[in-house]
Amino acid sequence: MNSKAKLYLIPVPLADIEHSQCLPEYNKAVILTLKYFIVENVRSARRFLKAVDRTIDIDSLNFVELNKHSNPKLITSYLDPMKEGHSIGIISEAGCPAVADPGSDVVAIAQRKGFEVCPLIGPSSILLALMGSGFNGQGFSFNGYLPIQDSDRSKTLKDLEAKALRGQTQIFIETPYRNDKLLQELIKQCKSSTLLCIASNLTAPDCLIQTKTLSQWAKNLPNLHKRPTIFLLGQYS
Known part of the structure; x- marks a missing residue:
């Protein structure tokens, strides 16, 4: 060698x-x-x-x-x-x-x-999203893609929310064409007061990175269809 x-x-x-x-x-x-x-x-x-x-x-x-x-x-x-x-x-x-x-x-x-x-040094959407969320940057977990089956997905969302409410930021992603459905599931399955950061199209001119409660997101749903997006549940650090 x-x-x-x-x-x-x-x-x-x-x-x-x-x-x-x-x-x-x-x-x-x-x-x-x-x-x-x-x-x-x-x-x-x-x-x-x-x-x-x-x-x-x-x-x-x-x-x-x-x-x-x-x-x-x-x-x-x-x-x-x-x-x-x-x-x-x-x-x-x-x-x-x-x-x-x-x-x-x-x-x-x-x-x-x-x-x-x-x-080599370069952009990571996961870290950029965490940096911009306002959530705990010392204790966090990247969970990748969530289960596809509805029952497993619902349980996972509740588990992630519970961990987030205990102070560990939970980061996850979805296939871009299913982003809108995931956002609707978060609003349905989690508490209205839970904070969600959406980081979409990071580094692009139309980048969105904003943290709101789920009740606030429910009043004004962003269009995330086919936009690379990171989702984060957490609490302000």
Whole structure:
């Protein structure tokens, strides 16, 4: 194993904005040294790399996809170039790789094999939402996607609310086209006085990040359909 080979976790902007607004110049310098990439989607990864530097010769790069359609038996082979001393970059659709993202699978393999893992600085919708919520930033839990079954979902929402009312901020997400339904379920299942922060389209010009009681949200429902959104239940810190 070549000790110089590294696995770089490369953040991607959350919205269609200038990279200089959310990514350090160092990231570009690293990207320009790489020829191998593990990506969630090849098309969007190529578009991202071209935005980083228009002179990049995309056709000279090597891509493999890591997503829900990937064969788990082949993932280990994605790191084979590192055995020859080639560093690899991981790119997800948006935000930071390996956080609520399939990239964690290949990072785990790299850790087990003793490869050096280098997360680069970039935007995390989860942390940006927590920062802007006004909730407890020392005790919090990211719960990912909630159960799909109604009974399990209802119980989970009540459990998250109870934890939030005890002071631990609860963070969760939904598939964008189901955001509006989740908001309606929160209003129905939880106490009207419970605080909910909605952080939607973060870093975009039409970004929404606002904390209200559920009764206040019920009076003026935002349109969250197909907008990447983070939901947080908590108490003001």
